[in-house]
Amino acid sequence: MAITALAIGKKHESWVTDGIERYTKRLRKPFDLDWKLLPHSSRDHDAARDEESARLGSSIRPGDFVILLDERGTNVSSPELATRLQTQFDAGRRVVVVIGGAYGVSAELSRRADFVWSLSQLVFPHQLVRLILAEQVYRAQEIAAGRPYHHT
Ligand SMILES: C[S@@+](CC[C@H](N)C(=O)[O-])C[C@H]1O[C@@H](n2cnc3c(N)ncnc32)[C@H](O)[C@@H]1O
Secondary structure, eight states, X not given: OOEEEEEESSXXXXXHHHHHHHHXXXXXXXXXXXXXXXXXXXXXXXXXXXXXXXXXXXXXXXTOEEEEEEEEEEOOOHHHHHHHHHHHHHTTOOEEEEEOBTTBOOHHHHHHOSEEEOSOSSOOOHHHHHHHHHHHHHHHHHHHHTOTTSOO
């Protein structure tokens, strides 16, 4: 179990590192986030997207529950996210969250997703999406545990 976050770009940039650390270090199983950071493609646009998507896809196993972050997906509330994650943990599935690179992900990788999650219709830089993901997973953990971090 646990959550694997797959992202393009070998490191967290300095302007988001503190924030990502702040939340990641507070996570405990099964909500702990295991960051797998993959290199950018040196190619252009569609070729970069396809190469990066192939790399992201090769880190996904057949039984994984794949959440793709994409602004064209579905919005969920934080309590609903907590429930969705807990359901997958209860089923014994590893959750993999995919953050695309500058050009998003291929149609093939998109089809593999079990859930396409939109944070907003606004497009965010992928480094900022890492930070939002870390905070939302921490929030989901606290909601699932019944602790008061999330005020409704
Ligand atoms: C700069 S965006 C790429 C946007 C690009 N237009 C595309 O075709 O997907 C990089 C990645 O950040 C994530 N992302 C950006 N904004 C998002 C949002 N509002 N909701 C969910 N994910 C988002 C997605 O994973 C996206 O692939």
